[in-house]
Amino acid sequence: MPHYKLSYFDVRARGECIRMMFAIGGVPLEDVRVQLQEWEGMVKNKAAPFNALPMLEVDGVKIAQTLAILRYIARETGLAGPDNLTSALADSLADQYADFVMAYMPWHVVNAGFIPGDKDALYDSVYLPARTKHLPFFEAALKKSTTGWFANTPELTHVDVFIASHVEWLMALDKNADTIFEDFPLLGAHFKKFFAHPKLQTYLKERPDARF
Numbered sequence: 001m002p003h004y005k006l007s008y009f010d011v012r013a014r015g016e017c018i019r020m021m022f023a024i025g026g027v028p029l030e031d032v033r034v035q036l037q038e039w040e041g042m043v044k045n046k047a048a049p050f051n052a053l054p055m056l057e058v059d060g061v062k063i064a065q066t067l068a069i070l071r072y073i074a075r076e077t078g079l080a081g082p083d084n085l086t087s088a089l090a091d092s093l094a095d096q097y098a099d100f101v102m103a104y105m106p107w108h109v110v111n112a113g114f115i116p117g118d119k120d121a122l123y124d125s126v127y128l129p130a131r132t133k134h135l136p137f138f139e140a141a142l143k144k145s146t147t148g149w150f151a152n153t154p155e156l157t158h159v160d161v162f163i164a165s166h167v168e169w170l171m172a173l174d175k176n177a178d179t180i181f182e183d184f185p186l187l188g189a190h191f192k193k194f195f196a197h198p199k200l201q202t203y204l205k206e207r208p209d210a211r212f
């Protein structure tokens with residue numbers, strides 16, 4: 001088995017889906033938490049392919065982009081769906097959720113204190129419209145599923161890991177997090193099902209606390 005090393009910041013955010021995918025797949029991972037000072041040095045040295053994290057090193061080969069990493073590990077562990085069409089369906093939902101993240105990012109960076117700005121104004125003008133546009137897509141996908149997993153598979157696939165971990169991130173950011181599942185109950189049921197997955201329980205007990 002190759003040596004897998006993940007570099008990401010000391011938060012859950014984008015990196016958590018990768019950590020969870022490894023845990024569910026039962027594959028050992030070196031989980032490196034990069035501090036901001038170290039990151040400055042890594043940027044100077046062009047240590048990450050696109051000067052961004054997460055980055056997975058597979059026996060020293062560097063892979064960037066969260067979803068590329070996630071799909072790779074899903075394929076390696078047999079959790080990318082039973083056939084190419086199902087994988088494509090899973091991919092399309094995960095990519096759509098990534099579009100949602102990009103849509104609300106101008107609010108997130110202010111809300112998290114990374115840059116100055118009026119977080120409440122951005123909550124109303126950026127985040128809520130993005131949520132109203134995007135979350136119904138995922139609720140509709142779950143309505144079509146007979147298994148409770150996004151790609152209607154008997155076992156979860158990478159899209160379930162991606163969306164549930166990102167919803168957890170969102171719950172940590174949204175000042176009205178409790179209203180999310182009121183409006184999107186199937187997303188709430190999916191979240192509960194995912195976090196109850198037997199292969200995730202040891203990881204959840206042992207993972208470090210994080211602001212988001």
Ligand SMILES: N[C@@H](CCC(=O)N[C@@H](CS)C(=O)NCC(=O)O)C(=O)O
Pocket residue numbers: 013014051052053054064065066067
């Ligand atoms: N689409 C990329 C986005 C990567 C990204 O924006 N990473 C952020 C952290 S979540 C980053 O590295 N920021 C540091 C910087 O830009 O200096 C992915 O999903 O991997």
